[in-house]
């Protein structure tokens with residue numbers, strides 16, 4: 171299939187682009203390039219693809235002609251980044267996505283895989299499934315909910331949105347993000363040998379490896395449209411709900427001479443668990459191949475090979491909010507995050 175992959179130069183997109191190519195798809199990327207360089211490490215067999223360097227808010231109908239499917243990742247990507255500028259988050263994440271999806275439908279593209287997030291469930295003591303009410307607590311999560319509603323509204327016989335509510339992603343990518351919990355704790359363990367937690371570590375988080383997310387996309391592209399038309403699907407595995415203190419313990423076991431300390435007086439209220447049974451019924455053959463222990467080894471190998479320094483671990487290159495602030499402070503992007 172010919173696929174337009176937005177956000178191809180991001181953490182997940184860099185890995186997903188390669189997986190799509192390996193599966194025999196024809197891939198064109200679209201990305202504004204906020205975090206394109208540098209890479210944390212090289213991929214020797216990396217295959218380059220055509221990338222339209224463009225903001226999704228400026229997409230035109232011409233950009234979308236000839237594609238069988240859109241896989242849409244390009245948004246501002248997490249809660250802290252969204253809270254930093256809720257209005258721009260709304261403009262990019264909601265209005266930009268709305269425009270892209272409307273043009274995709276007008277152009278006759280039949281499948282539109284959208285990357286939503288389990289953060290739409292917000293904090294809850296219950297285990298959320300796709301039918302649970304949403305409770306978005308941040309500008310980022312609110313935009314995800316608005317987009318889901320919009321996509322479901324424009325779905326019809328000729329346009330099938332498939333909405334992936336991804337768990338928090340972890341695992342290796344050349345454009346690594348250290349602002350994601352597993353990658354962050356692994357980076358801390360390697361560069362400081364100490365995981366000092368701000369909280370008591372009891373909150374639950376659903377997690378999924380980046381390659382398992384790619385697997386879900388590949389299966390969804392191959393699955394007949396009518397089977398997944400307009401479906402919301404949690405992406406992950408029910409056994410991959412972890413307490414933060416357990417993630418820290420797994421990392422401690424993998425990274426030599428690492429210690430863990432908790433702050434028992436501080437309780438983090440962001441606490442939620444998710445049920446991932448549906449994905450196994452609607453995406454034939456899907457099952458997660460990774461867990462945190464396996465990925466901790468993968469990350470340790472990479473950090474050892476490149477001898478990850480504390481400076482790189484802390485640098486703006488691998489923490490999205492720091493990079494966006496840098497681009498703003500140096501006037502490379504304007505107040506609406508368009509390149510100057």
Ligand SMILES: NC(=O)c1ccc[n+]([C@@H]2O[C@H](COP(=O)([O-])OP(=O)(O)OC[C@H]3O[C@@H](n4cnc5c(N)ncnc54)[C@H](O)[C@@H]3O)[C@@H](O)[C@H]2O)c1
Nearest residue numbers: 177179180181182202203204225226244247287336338339
């Ligand atoms: N990483 C996770 O844990 C996770 C979990 C759930 C959902 N998601 C979703 O998956 C998607 C990708 O996440 P990621 O971790 O790879 O994030 P990322 O920040 O690494 O990648 C996002 C990419 O989108 C591009 N982009 C941002 N705004 C753009 C715009 N206006 N126009 C064109 N390109 C733009 C960026 O340049 C970047 O390359 C996001 O939509 C995110 O919300 C991620």
